[in-house]
Amino acid sequence: MYTAKEISTLDWLSGGRVDLGVGVGWLREEFEALNVSWPRRGRRTDEYLEVLRTLWCDETSAFEGEFYSLAPCAMFPKPVQHPHPPFHIGGRATRL
Numbered sequence: 001m002y003t004a005k006e007i008s009t010l011d012w013l014s015g016g017r018v019d020l021g022v023g024v025g026w027l028r029e030e031f032e033a034l035n036v037s038w039p040r041r042g043r044r045t046d047e048y049l050e051v052l053r054t055l056w057c058d059e060t061s062a063f064e065g066e067f068y069s070l071a072p073c074a075m076f077p078k079p080v081q082h083p084h085p086p087f088h089i090g091g092r093a094t095r096l
Helices: 002-013 028-033 041-057
Strands: 020-022 061-064 069-073 087-089
Touching (some): 002 041, 020 041, 041 061
Parallel strands (some): 020 087
Antiparallel strands (some): 061 069
């Protein structure tokens, strides 16, 4: 996953000064244009965050979920921050 690699590399290059802001999206039409379930967007985001965690924390990463599959692989460099850079989840809606 490119996002995991990019954030990890930025964390490594900055000496551990990266935070990751995450939002699930608010515009239903964007999800409809991509044929992606609007009501399941929160669960999809949670799953993607789990993929990031395994890539950042595990020596060998693998994931099998409802929305995403990751075959066994390794990603380096690992983030400087332990266990990983912090997530900041934005939004005002109730959790789905």
